[in-house]
Amino acid sequence: MxxxxxxxxxxxxxxxxxxxxxxxxxxxxxxxxxxxxxxxxxxxxxxxxxxxxxxxxxxxxxxxxxxxxxxxxxxxxxxxxxxxxxxxxxxxxxxxxxxxxxxxxxxxxxxxxxxxxxxxxxxxxxxxxxxxxxxxxxxxQNLGMTAAGFGMLIVLLSLSGGLLVGTTFLRRLDRVNKSVSRIMQGSLAERLPQIGMSPEFDRLSVNLNLMLGRIEALMEGVKQVSTDIAHDLRTPLTRLRQQLEDIRDSAPTPEMIEQAERALIQIDRILSIFRALLRIGSLEAGAGRKRFAPIDFSDMVERVFRAYQPVAEDRGYSLSATIEPGIVGYGDAEMLAQAVTNLIENALFHTPAGTGVVVGVEQRGDGEIMMFVSDNGPGIPAGEVRNVVKRFYRLDTSRGSEGAGLGLSLAAAIADAHGGKLVLEDNDPGLRVEMRLINPRLAAGRGPEES
Missing domain, CATH: 3.30.450 (Beta-Lactamase)
Incomplete structure (x- = not known):
């Protein structure tokens, strides 16, 4: 222009x-x-x-x-x-x-x-x-022809110069965007290259790199703290669990055995919460993307469905599946299976017996893969939709049930790690939870390093 x-x-x-x-x-x-x-x-x-x-x-x-x-x-x-x-x-x-x-x-x-x-x-x-x-x-006439000729030449040179400068700037900016993409995928050691078009852009790159260095140091500190917590707390808790097992096995009265069993249940719950928190932190730091590989979404959801169908029937629920065949994408099969498992368990724990639960996966346009779990239970109030994905948040109706309020948080972190998002919608009646993996690379079967 x-x-x-x-x-x-x-x-x-x-x-x-x-x-x-x-x-x-x-x-x-x-x-x-x-x-x-x-x-x-x-x-x-x-x-x-x-x-x-x-x-x-x-x-x-x-x-x-x-x-x-x-x-x-x-x-x-x-x-x-x-x-x-x-x-x-x-x-x-x-x-x-x-x-x-x-x-x-x-x-x-x-x-x-x-x-x-x-x-x-x-x-x-x-x-x-x-x-x-x-x-x-x-x-x-000569002046007119000269003006027209030089005008066309100047227009051509101006547009060529503008195209050259613009193309050079966009090419360098594309390198910056690729570095930003790698940083968003968890490579905090990545640094932004200098654009080189003006001192102002170079100063911006330098300042952003300094900020990234500071963030990397902070993340390393958090990671170290998490590791220390894992070492200092999980090991004593595991030993405590072993001691409680010994007490249970050698308890002289049924009352002591029952108390030891209840203590073991609480210890297992604490360890489960601890593992979930570490898992969420690891996903938010981008560590989970290192294990991405081509996976069959249809087969993965089918296996989770088969594993939980008898469990749901034993509890009095109707679990069915709507699985579109042949959906292949890119991601961590273990994490995605964990997310679907969490969503199914969330539906079974927070709806009354007799509720119908549907699990499925389908391919949408623009390479979007959508996995979902829906039910026809009581659902979630509209004002609480944003809150239920927060860590440890539980509705008043769920205070007395098992769980720590981390299932949806972990599913949201897994969806984000795969370039997608977790969406909660009204199923009229009930709740429909969708994992929309909106990154086109997933549907194309390519990893970050191939794009």
Missing amino acids: IASIFALGTVALLVMVERTVGQYAVEVGRDSVMTEVSALLDEDRLAGRARTIESVVRRENAVREHQLRFLLVDGRGRYLAGSLPAGIAHVGWRTITMRNRDADDDDGATTMTLDTFGARMSDGAVVVVGSDTSDIEELR
């Missing part, structure tokens, strides 16, 4: 120059005509008619290539001198076209156009001087 504006401005300048020069040439020609007329009037007044006739003849023959033409007629309109026909005698300015008697000297032009001015003498005689405008018209 900037190149086009510059080109249009330059063309406008050339057109203005062409018109200005052409107008100047016309004014110069008219000044020459006026000068000749004034000189002849003065000569007639001071030297007489005979000297004026001689002067007209002399001037006619002296002017190079007959650019000036003359006419002198008496008060009755009778021809006295000059090369112009007596019939054109007039007073004031007039443009006339006449046959060219010197066509061989004027590049073969058979007609000529003259810009003429006539003045009346004291005795009624008229003197007319005409200027041949063919040179001015030729000048104007």
Whole structure:
């Protein structure tokens, strides 16, 4: 756009120059005509008619290539001198076209156009001087062609320069976007390349890289803390569980055995929560993408469905499947199976017995793969849809049931790790939870390194 504006401005300048020069040439020609007329009037007044006739003849023959033409007629309109026909005698300015008697000297032009001015003498005689405008018209044509030619050249150069600069900038910006994509996929050691188009962009790249370095250091710190927690807490909890098992196995009374069993259940719940938190943190840090590979979504969902169908029937639920065959994509099969499992368990835990639950997968346009679990239970209030995917958040109706409120959070983290999102919708009645894997690379069966 900037190149086009510059080109249009330059063309406008050339057109203005062409018109200005052409107008100047016309004014110069008219000044020459006026000068000749004034000189002849003065000569007639001071030297007489005979000297004026001689002067007209002399001037006619002296002017190079007959650019000036003359006419002198008496008060009755009778021809006295000059090369112009007596019939054109007039007073004031007039443009006339006449046959060219010197066509061989004027590049073969058979007609000529003259810009003429006539003045009346004291005795009624008229003197007319005409200027041949063919040179001015030729000048104007040359200027016009030159302006058009240079205008087209400038437009071409401007657009070519704009295209070159724009293409170079976009190519360098594409490298930045690819680096950003790798960073979003978890490669925090990646740094943005400098665009190099101006110091401002380079300073921006430097500042962003400093920010990325700071984020990487913070993430490493969080990762180290998580590792330390895993080492310092999980090991004592595991030992505590072993001790409780020993107590249960050696307890002398049924009451002590029952208390040990309840303690073991609580320990297992704490360990399960701990593993889920570490898993969510690992996914949000992008670590899960390292295990991506081509997978058969249809087969994966089918296996999860087969595993949970008898469990659902034993609990009094109706679990069915709507699986589109042959859906192949890219991702972590274990994580995705865990997400579908969480969604099924979430439906079984938070709906009453007799509820119908449907699990499925389908291919949508633009490479989108959509896995879903729906039920016809009580559903979720519209105001709570955003909250239920938060960690540890539970509805009031679910406070007394098992779980820690991490199932949907883990499913949302898995969906995000696969370039998608978790969507909760009203199933009218009930709830429909969809994992929309919207990244086209997934449906194409290609990994991040192949794109």
